[in-house]
Amino acid sequence: MHPLEWYIDNGIDLKINTAVKEIDTSSLSIITDSGNHSFDSIIVSIGAGPIVPPFVKEITKTCLPLWNIENAKTIRSALNKPTNILIVGGGVIGVETALRALDSGHNVSIIEREARLMPRNFSVKASDMIRQHLEKKGINILLQTEVKETFNNNESTITSFSDGKQAEYGLVLLSIGALRKLSLANASDIKTGKGIITNTYLQTLSQNIYACGDIAQLNSIVQCSAKEATIQGRVAALNSLASVTGGNFSEYIHSYPAVSLKYGDFEIHSMGNVPENETEEHIFDGSDENTYRACIVKKEKTVGIQMIGTGKDFNKLANTVKHI
Numbered sequence: 001m002h003p004l005e006w007y008i009d010n011g012i013d014l015k016i017n018t019a020v021k022e023i024d025t026s027s028l029s030i031i032t033d034s035g036n037h038s039f040d041s042i043i044v045s046i047g048a049g050p051i052v053p054p055f056v057k058e059i060t061k062t063c064l065p066l067w068n069i070e071n072a073k074t075i076r077s078a079l080n081k082p083t084n085i086l087i088v089g090g091g092v093i094g095v096e097t098a099l100r101a102l103d104s105g106h107n108v109s110i111i112e113r114e115a116r117l118m119p120r121n122f123s124v125k126a127s128d129m130i131r132q133h134l135e136k137k138g139i140n141i142l143l144q145t146e147v148k149e150t151f152n153n154n155e156s157t158i159t160s161f162s163d164g165k166q167a168e169y170g171l172v173l174l175s176i177g178a179l180r181k182l183s184l185a186n187a188s189d190i191k192t193g194k195g196i197i198t199n200t201y202l203q204t205l206s207q208n209i210y211a212c213g214d215i216a217q218l219n220s221i222v223q224c225s226a227k228e229a230t231i232q233g234r235v236a237a238l239n240s241l242a243s244v245t246g247g248n249f250s251e252y253i254h255s256y257p258a259v260s261l262k263y264g265d266f267e268i269h270s271m272g273n274v275p276e277n278e279t280e281e282h283i284f285d286g287s288d289e290n291t292y293r294a295c296i297v298k299k300e301k302t303v304g305i306q307m308i309g310t311g312k313d314f315n316k317l318a319n320t321v322k323h324i
């Protein structure tokens with residue numbers, strides 16, 4: 001993230017190309033492929049990886065996850081000529097990718113196994129508006145449909161679907177979520193659930209070992225957000241230091257999952273819960289067919305805010321969202 005000199009200037013002993021194989025929780029040492037090192041405190045922030053579903057037998061240059069810089073380079077070179085693209089997963093990253101690919105002149109489809117796009121972030125009404133907006137632009141959307149199998153065909157990937165149909169794509173992009181890499185924690189006897197389990201001080205159940213970012217699980221929630229990872233990183237660093245120096249501990253205040261995306265005339269924002277049985281959706285702005293602003297209310301408290309076509313007062317209203 002910084003030039004090598006930055007780490008030297010700041011007294012950080014950076015070891016790149018070095019993987020931690022195991023953490024010895026009793027001696028607080030790490031075992032790497034290039035030797036062992038001891039510490040007073042350890043912060044585990046090894047992130048997550050993409051979910052690669054069983055229907056993908058091998059990652060190829062025409063069937064790959066949307067995850068890292070290497071994936072981005074492969075995708076960029078595939079986009080040099082107009083092609084058919086299938087995006088697997090109708091979450092915010094899939095939708096943003098679809099919009100950008102469409103603008104670059106490609107034929108784009110999104111497949112989502114749930115009944116609506118971004119089901120964890122938007123109500124039925126809001127998701128339907130998003131779908132209509134994307135379809136009007138020319139994006140083909142397949143809902144309640146799953147990919148069953150993919151076959152590498154050299155310059156393309158042949159894909160078969162749960163509805164029995166089959167199609168050929170120059171690019172199949174997987175955007176179906178994050179998978180926590182728990183093998184290091186499990187090999188080290190650090191307690192895990194969906195991620196490495198921590199308390200609000202980001203302490204794991206092992207003495208002087210902290211976890212933060214995508215790998216950390218707090219109150220049964222694992223996040224996948226650079227913003228939250230950065231805040232957690234600060235808290236974990238302060239507490240790791242406090243555990244050694246005897247200073248004060250800081251608490252990480254968990255925030256609601258939020259998504260915001262603005263691309264051209266497409267704008268969506270969501271924070272908090274989507275409507276479910278005990279919640280009500282109060283639409284306070286539906287001035288035209290492209291605009292929607294709503295509060296999600298549960299037991300007379302605002303538990304979510306959703307907006308389409310505008311971000312007016314989103315941050316102000318997001319601050320009123322309450323945990324229930």
Ligand SMILES: Cc1cc2nc3c(=O)[nH]c(=O)nc-3n(C[C@H](O)[C@H](O)[C@H](O)COP(=O)(O)OP(=O)(O)OC[C@H]3O[C@@H](n4cnc5c(N)ncnc54)[C@H](O)[C@@H]3O)c2cc1C
Pocket residue numbers: 018019020021045046047048066067068093181184212213214215223224225226227228229
């Ligand atoms: C396509 C995409 C778009 C995204 N867009 C956004 C966005 O717009 N806004 C947002 O807030 N978030 C976004 N995110 C999420 C965000 O990137 C992550 O939440 C964030 O990077 C998590 O930071 P982290 O430090 O926990 O993990 P990472 O950034 O994944 O860093 C973990 C590091 O640990 C290293 N590592 C792993 N195992 C070991 C080991 N055994 N030994 C040594 N090193 C190891 C890895 O190589 C990696 O460098 C996006 C993610 C993706 C995939």
